[in-house]
Amino acid sequence: MRAADAQLADDPRVLPPTLPGQFTLVRPRRRIIEEYESRIRDRVLPGQDEVRSVAFAFATERGFSKPTKYWLARIGRIALAVRDADGEDLVPSDVLDDLPRFDKHVAEILRRAGMLGPRRVPRPITTRDTSVARGCVDCGCWGVHAYPRCNPCHGWKFTLGHPLGTCARCRRSGSPVRGDSLCRACSVHIAECGPESAEGAGTQLWLGGEFALKLHRRAGHLGYEVPHHRARQRAAALLPPPVSISPHVVDRAQGMLFDVRRDWSCITVGLLDQLPALTPSAELLMEEFDRYARGRRWEDPLRGLVARSLRIVLAWVGADAPIREADIRSLPTDRPGTNARRAVQFLAECGLLVPDPDRQVDPHERTVEQRIEALPDGLAEELRRWVQVLRGEGRRPHPARSFETIRKYLGYAYPVLAQWGSEHDSLREVTPQHIEAAMSGLTGHSANDRLTALRSIFRALKQERLIFRDPSRGFTLAAIVRLPASIPTDRLRGLIDRADGPLAKLVVALIAIHGLGKREVTELLLADIDLARGKLVARRPGGRHVVHLDELTHRLALAWLRERHRRWPVTANPHLLVSQQTADMEAHPPISSMVVNGVFWPLGVGPSALRQDRILDEARHTADPVHLMRTFGISVRTAMDYVYAAHPERRSTIPR
16 A cells, blocks of 8 residues: 555546636636645646745644644645646736635635736625525515525615505515605616516516625615725724814915924824824825835735824824924824824825934934933043044044944943942043952953953043043053864754745855855945856955855755845835835945844754854865865955864964
8 A cells, every 4th residue: 555655646537737828618616625635746837845844834834733734834845736727927816715724824825925826707706504495584585594585675665765565667566665656676677678578577587695686886876885885884984083183284375483202102002093184285195195005015014004104293283384303203102003204105105294303313323322411421521522533533633433333332331431430430431440440350351341442442532631640550460362163063954945935045045055154145246246257256354255156055045036026016125135225215325244143043053153163164164274265255364263273283382
């Protein structure tokens, strides 16, 4: 029995593939069972790997069990086999009607994978037990199951309130009749067959219930009431009375006496219906936003958040004048339901935004100033002079440091500065004993970072002649050389396969195979990759390094480009790797390091350790520091450290 099963690993009798583009005269419904997947388990189906990965991610997102996750992938393969059997490029939606189970989940998986096509035949009608089917007691239409009257006749009697009587045409008694003494059956018959049919006494036999003919009639005619109209009427009855337009709508010609930020704390998520009504220009702007968001493929939850933010602002200030960025940024961010950044982006592209001057400042500079202001006046004034020195504005010319570097230095030394601020009025009172106490208990990189920051502060103050003696002078730390170590093979096995999604797989391949740095990966441009020639250009301070893509990386890069175009077809971000946040940002920044760290967090290995393992492996094979410098863009000292780690016999001294 097992040998027979082995021969049926690709049974040609089960869903045999046909040539694409074949025209089918009759499309009978198939009877698909779950064991079909095991009988074609060795058949190669285009797109099966992508469907499997999407199915696993979907199951993890929904919290399904492990068996359910594998069943979703298997039934997804059955849908792909039916696609090939029908000669289609995509899986038609009507194929899902024949699946044994999980049809709705498989539909969502195929939609996310971009493999779900339109429906070719109407959705099959699911009927109840035909033994209880009967005709309507009023109009006689056949197919009413559990109720004596069809839905239109029910509305004719109870909603419109027609009284019971005898029809003047068909002489049917006990049915509701309208003012001209006609029942609904005769009214529908005359409306469909013409006025000449009013002379007869018979009526056409109509199908009812689930088989009812969809007659195109306006709401209210002949007792017809659209079902969703009733729901709208009930919802409208529960709404509060309509509100008027806000009296605070800003006029374009209106001046401003003084600048005050708006307080939106009174607005909560559940009170949107109580906001003032939108002006005509605001309604047009909301319609334009809907087209804008859909054109950029924003997902429904995100589109709803931004629309809610615009709705709040436009209801109060209108859209006749440009809106201040500060008014949007001051929306309550401590509650869910708003997204100010995307709203600012949309208004800026429409030319309806007044930029906030406070946000034009470098965020690192703003953070540095805020942290310095929290310190006592004496220390704050001295630290501002330190910032001037690092920016190249001191007594002696120096290369200017970025505010990002200054922010890091201040962060390293801030706990000590805050403690000194509570004890001293100036940094002149700091002694070497204070430096030694500040460094006690710290080791490794933490101690080195704090000492570097303190040395920078006191050297700058000594240069500016604000202190008489540098208390950090002469204070040293024991240097410990840490040689790079390799990662065990079992932790590297299947690393790319375990990555989640096309972006994660490409990032892991670029770092693990080609040894690119984490920052290099984030700063790659779309113009840097040439799939036709299989090359990728990495921009480095010393020049450009050409990476020759292997077959695996080439395939992963192609998969990511397809995913990038599917999710963000109109993004102007020039970087190769984009995220949901950076795809629509005006500054077109690269993805953050947190995105890269999030890729490696489930894998149990960091990007830096993975790159070190790649460089160390290359050093074992070449032992040439110049080759390591050119290939990985590292310094001479770093290259020699890798050579010594790979070949300890070449070191003249034993490391401590």
